Amino acid sequence: GLGQPSDMETVLLLVAVILGNGPNVLGSCGAGYVDVDGTCISLSAVAAVARSAGAVAVSTSCKRNLRTGECEGSQGSGGGGCFPGTAEVSLLSGDRKKMKDLAIGDEVLTGPATYSPILGWLDLKLGEDTSFVTLETNLSSSLSLTGNHIVFIEPDAEDKVTTKYAQDVRMGDVLIQELTGQKGEVIKISQFISAGYFAPLTESGTLVVDGYLVSCYASFPHWAAHIALYPARTWPHIFLGGTEEGTGTFVTAVKHLGNLLNLRNPAVPALLLMDAAKEEF
Numbered sequence: 001g002l003g004q005p006s007d008m009e010t011v012l013l014l015v016a017v018i019l020g021n022g023p024n025v026l027g028s029c030g031a032g033y034v035d036v037d038g039t040c041i042s043l044s045a046v047a048a049v050a051r052s053a054g055a056v057a058v059s060t061s062c063k064r065n066l067r068t069g070e071c072e073g074s075q076g077s078g079g080g081g082c083f084p085g086t087a088e089v090s091l092l093s094g095d096r097k098k099m100k101d102l103a104i105g106d107e108v109l110t111g112p113a114t115y116s117p118i119l120g121w122l123d124l125k126l127g128e129d130t131s132f133v134t135l136e137t138n139l140s141s142s143l144s145l146t147g148n149h150i151v152f153i154e155p156d157a158e159d160k161v162t163t164k165y166a167q168d169v170r171m172g173d174v175l176i177q178e179l180t181g182q183k184g185e186v187i188k189i190s191q192f193i194s195a196g197y198f199a200p201l202t203e204s205g206t207l208v209v210d211g212y213l214v215s216c217y218a219s220f221p222h223w224a225a226h227i228a229l230y231p232a233r234t235w236p237h238i239f240l241g242g243t244e245e246g247t248g249t250f251v252t253a254v255k256h257l258g259n260l261l262n263l264r265n266p267a268v269p270a271l272l273l274m275d276a277a278k279e280e281f
Contacts, residue, residue, distance in 0.1 A: 081149040081218015082123055082197035084132050087209050090179065091115075099198040099209075100126075104242070108200075109208040112178060116202040119233060120240030122216065123199040123247050130197045133166045137175060137184035143212045146197065150215035150222050152176050152206075154183055163215065163222050176213040184212065201240065203233050220258045228254045 085100030092107035092115045102108075102118055110116045135151070136142040143151065147167030154174035155161050164173070175184040200207065205216045205226040217225035232239040232250060239250040247255070 081146055082125075082130070082199040083145050083149070083209055084130070084194045085126075085196045085198060086194070087144055087198075090208055090211075099200070100196065102198070102200055108202065109178065110202050110204045110206045111208070111213065114204070116204055118200045118202060119236035120201055120242070121199060121248075122201050122229075122232075122240075122251050123197065124243070124245050126196045126245060128197065129193050129195055131191055131193055133169075134188075134190045134192060135166065135169055135175065135186050136188040136190070137177075138187050139177060139180070139182055139184045141177075141184065141211055143175060143210045143214070144192075145209070145214065146218065149218040152213045152215070165218075177211055178208045178213050179211040201229070201232060201236070205229070205233070219255070220263045224258065224263050225254075228257065 083099045085098060087099045088096045089099065089102065089106075090109040091097055092109075097106065097108075104118050104120055106118045107115045108118060130146060132144045133147050134142050134144045145151070145166050147165060149166050150163050151166055151169060152175070153162045153164055153169075154176055161176070169186055169189065171186055171189065173186045175186065177184045199216070199218070201216050205222065207214050207216055215222045215225075217229075219225075220228075229251075239248070241248040
């Protein structure tokens, strides 16, 4: 028999399900195999490729903080991926609403002239002291969020919009100002502590906060989080909590998976694992 899949193989099986290969993982290919573009590849073979590429790095030397991805007690571990309660979003009605007052179902600006309802909360805490980064721009406005949260940067010379964690933004980077269409060049970066943090989710995975285009996600690359949270975006009443504080079970599981796959490192293209396995065989 094939025996029970290892932890590595189980993780890759979950990745396959997230990537849309779920119906074929245990179907036409049989147990222990994944269907990659019509070719059946054993999960153990994919795991071997992942190991040889160094794509999976499981840390056993410390207990990771799921909000920060860092070892408990390590330097810089304060702050996850959220917004302060004073951050504002733009509503379909034309009004603005503070993050702390948002409710599930509120229609908010998520992109150019695009509005989408708040589906639920990826993370929510009302009273915990949290460190936030403030990015001040030449437009006499600013954006505040935690260091691990993702912001969108104006297109580069190749006309490609890029993403950065807030903690990696540098002076001169240009944020996307959706409300005015102007270019918001970062001219000052500072930090502050505030009680409470809020991380709402929309179907598009984006938000316009304090006028600037940001991701709903943190700690992991936008594309990876958007794919992994497909179930939460599609069936939020099942996979997201209501107004309860903390991180829900499903979101916690996704973060564990991201840590196992070392997706916090943008240089690890986990989505290419299947292609790598196909080339190997």
